Amino acid sequence: MLREGKLRIPSGCAISGIIDRKRNKFNGEEIIKSIALMHDRSNGLGGGFAAYGIYPSYKDFYALHIFYESLSVKAQTENFIKRHFDVEKAESIPTRPVLSIVNIPLIWRYFVRPQAQACVSKDDCVDESDFTSKCVIKINTDYEGAYVFSSGKNMGTFKGVGYPEDIGEFFMLDTYEAHMWTAHGRFPTNTPGWWGGAHPFTILNWSVVHNGEISSYDTNRRFVEMYGYKCTLKTDTEVITYLFDMLVRKHKLPIEKAIKVVSAPFWDDIEREKSEEVKNELKSIRAVYANALVNGPFSIILGYEKGMIALNDRIKLRPLVAAEKGNRIYVASEESAIRIICNNPERVWSPRGGEPVVVLLEGEQE
């Protein structure tokens, strides 16, 4: 074994995202090329992608992507799914053999719709999406060896243990067409790399890829668990996904306010704010959602049905670069990862800490 000083792993996680605002679709080759350029930021213990717009023929169905560790848990989980959903289609997710991708779980997907009677029979169930997210959390909590790693409509995540470019090859992402892609190369710092722990983390249409560490994880976790979420994936990023789902879908906050919650302005910046109205609003946000403030170094890319958001922690402890060309916006940990797939961008910039890059699809409003 090589001793310290003899071996250097110059890693630090990588993220990348591409969105076409006019919803023109393109396959996964570009995002793979972008994330592969930052190969040395990850260490082969996790790679993954989120793709939006890939299931147009099933766009009204929730697409559940599930890892199973055994056939028996698969049978049990499928039994649960059949009792709560109408299953339009069930199939194993196509893969191609890649030498470096090993210890592969069973990987299945289901296009489903909540059963009407199942939805009304639960007192605290308000709508389909709420019902679906509850079922996802139920499977991830109660069915050991089964992990729902994607549950949105007309979108899907593809992830596993390996370098991201190998994971992309394994899941045949060149055969999918999406209007938005995000990607992650992982260098796990606090947990062993495992299939469920790779990024992106998703709930319904939300997906998050993350470079960094969340020091406030436990505070945030306790906060979202009060609202029915369960953090089951043994890694900090998961909680950001639930925070956004809770703030935007359940609490109906506009996205720019949700961003102010997780990346709140400093108190002295609020004090200097000239408008009393804005000042009071920011103070309320910090008071009401004190436990949803995400602290620690992070750069994240969030995907959802309306578009893409890239965000840094307030003091920019992780890198993030953005670029624009035509209908497309690119974000990545390194500028070179954008330039390798985008010749002569019209604009390249480094977003300030806490200042989000919000890219909405044409026709969408905050």
Next chain:
Amino acid sequence: METIDALNVCYYDLNSLIDNSIETDNNDITLKNVFGQRYIGRGLPKKAKLKIYGTPGNDMAAYMDGAEIEVFGNSQDAVGNTMNYGKIVIHGNCGDTLGYAMRGGEIYVEGNVGYRVGIHMKEYKEMKPVIVIGGKAGDFLGEYMAGGVIILLGLNLVKGEDVIGRFCGTGMHGGVIYLNGSPDEYKFGKEIVKSVDVTDEDILFLREHINFYKKMFNKQLDNLKIEVFSKYVAVNKNPYLNMYCTY
């Protein structure tokens, strides 16, 4: 004169190619199609001269020992990390932590730079690192700065934009920062203060480095007035003297 096409070449191999070239005394090296390869120019000696086309990766010129590097494009993070001697000229913008723990040499950036530029720069006797930036800087400029000089020209700012971000000079205990203008006080850390003592020597130093900037980037800068520059220094040169041991 050696030209290396860096497209799809791994950083390790690219740096070996550069080393091999210098070993055979081919010291003028042009790199083309650079996309994010790390550590380019690390530890290179005085005789080496690199021209880089593309986007060099993180830690460019780390521990550099006298070489000259000219980049035609933007650079990424941690350029000049702990470099000793030499000169870097960047025809573009630069990322975060430029000049990280820099110990000597000079860096010129035509455009803007990111967060934590000049973090923990230091100087000792004749070694005095200098960073000259044409545009603006992000937050934490000169954080924990212990020596050396940072000059910010603040060219091409949009109206309402400031030459620095917040927390400038936080934890600073040495060195000098010259800024074009005088930003609001709240943008600075507790450990940095505006100096009233701007000497002829300061003016001379500024003029000399601004002239080099003009020459390298082929700019006139007729409207740039050295009189409006302000000088910032550390409040206390040794704030923690008594923290770990008392004399």
